[in-house]
């Protein structure tokens with residue numbers, strides 16, 4: 001004899017079970033409705049997965065955004081450093097020579113462009129991907 005009251009897992013109503021075995025619902029209709037809801041949830045699972053992958057895409061995009069922002073900051077910092085260096089020290093011929101020597105990896109002489117009238121030679125700037133002229137005396 002069961003005096004214990006079960007709680008229906010669908011409508012949360014307390015009920016007296018008519019069978020001694022595992023009974024989760026107060027009535028047949030609750031059992032059926034609960035089963036239907038579980039069924040729909042199972043059917044919705046693929047949708048949930050695609051929502052997650054969309055979320056992943058968005059996260060990847062924002063990561064890319066952060067990367068671009070970081071690069072932008074880096075570029076600004078580099079430009080600021082270069083500018084402040086140029087402003088603080090008036091460049092001498094020796095400085096320029098040293099600069100060109102130290103930046104050999106950046107600037108490559110372009111041999112098929114004639115030397116400019118003022119004696120400056122053409123170089124290819126690997127960083128800005130453009131043609132630059134330097135005077136070397």
Ligand SMILES: [Zn+2]
Pocket residue numbers: 008009010011012013025026027030
């Ligand atoms: Zn119920």
